[in-house]
Amino acid sequence: xxxKASQGTKLSxxxxxxxxxxxxxxxxxxxxxxxxxxxxxxxxxxxxYSEESxxxxxxxxxxxxxxxLHFETRESLGIYFGVxxxxxxxPTKRQANEGCLPDFSSAPRNxxxxxxxxxxxxxxxxxxxxxxxxxxxxxxxxxxxxxxxxHKRVVRVPSQKSFSFFYDNxxxxxxxxxxxxxxxxxxxxxxxxx
Amino acid sequence: MNNKHFxxxxxIIGSLSGCASKHLVYVQDTSFGLTFGVSTEGTQKLSLGYDxxxxxxxxxxxxxxxxxxxxxxxxxxxxxxxxxxxxxFVAGGEPAxxxxxxxxxxxxxxxxxYSD
Numbered sequence: 608x609x610x611k612a613s614q615g616t617k618l619s620x621x622x623x624x625x626x627x628x629x630x631x632x633x634x635x636x637x638x639x640x641x642x643x644x645x646x647x648x649x650x651x652x653x654x655x656y657s658e659e660s661x662x663x664x665x666x667x668x669x670x671x672x673x674x675x676l677h678f679e680t681r682e683s684l685g686i687y688f689g690v691x692x693x694x695x696x697x698p699t700k701r702q703a704n705e706g707c708l709p710d711f712s713s714a715p716r717n718x719x720x721x722x723x724x725x726x727x728x729x730x731x732x733x734x735x736x737x738x739x740x741x742x743x744x745x746x747x748x749x750x751x752x753x754x755x756x757x758h759k760r761v762v763r764v765p766s767q768k769s770f771s772f773f774y775d776n777x778x779x780x781x782x783x784x785x786x787x788x789x790x791x792x793x794x795x796x797x798x799x800x801x
Numbered sequence: 802m803n804n805k806h807f808x809x810x811x812x813i814i815g816s817l818s819g820c821a822s823k824h825l826v827y828v829q830d831t832s833f834g835l836t837f838g839v840s841t842e843g844t845q846k847l848s849l850g851y852d853x854x855x856x857x858x859x860x861x862x863x864x865x866x867x868x869x870x871x872x873x874x875x876x877x878x879x880x881x882x883x884x885x886x887x888x889x890f891v892a893g894g895e896p897a898x899x900x901x902x903x904x905x906x907x908x909x910x911x912x913x914x915y916s917d
Contacts, residue, residue: 766893772890790895
């Protein structure tokens with residue numbers, strides 16, 4: 608803390624309301640009332656933070672829901688205050704000729720689970736985030752900040768690879784139907800073929 | 802924010818923005834309030850109030866080269882910040898090329914996406 612600044616504020620405000628103590632007065636009641644959470648370690652507070660991973664042969668879905676103060680360390684470094692929800696969809700790696708077209712109607716939750724057979728791509732093909740509150744995050748791809756309400760959906764695929772992706776959340780009875788497949792080999796460049 | 806902090810932020814953002822994009826990106830972004838963003842795909846944003854953006858970023862490959870074969874059928878209905886129904890099929894590369902040659906498969910997909 609800047610001593611001069613503290614002394615300066617002491618003249619106009621009571622000592623109790625110096626910057627550090629003022630922040631502590633805000634944060635301690637907040638932790639007591641709302642709790643705080645980390646995405647994978649620290650202090651996950653029951654019912655204020657949840658993360659579920661749904662793995663199948665068609666996709667891997669990681670959903671995060673947090674309330675209160677939340678620190679995010681997966682895929683990005685972020686700090687959020689409020690209600691924060693995120694859904695990451697990792698595509699499966701398949702051999703060529705296999706895609707979502709023949710089996711796009713099968714949902715991850717209903718499909719045969721076999722984690723030993725499914726290999727997932729390192730990067731998510733879709734990331735959906737909802738935030739009601741204040742948030743600031745940084746990743747290898749972007750730096751974002753928001754105050755208020757925001758809903759962002761990003762579909763992001765490597766341009767060198769072939770892929771197919773099906774997403775459907777229109778039928779509430781079936782739930783969200785997801786299929787995401789990335790072929791491992793690099794895509795051929797048409798200009799080089801000619 | 803003093804000059805040092807501003808310079809530090811500018812260096813970080815500039816470093817990130819300088820990276821060449823190798824991804825195809827499709828974004829639907831709805832916000833109410835104050836938002837800002839800088840991405841390596843070359844997009845920047847600063848908004849106050851209600852804002853909705855739908856955009857895509859296609860990487861550059863150079864003259865005479867194909868950026869990407871893409872096939873997409875989308876059906877998106879937005880009725881609020883928390884109420885978005887999406888039914889879509891997207892394919893890139895070889896699956897897109899194959900679908901372009903199979904009108905029956907395209908019709909079946911279109912029926913599926915718009916049926917619900």
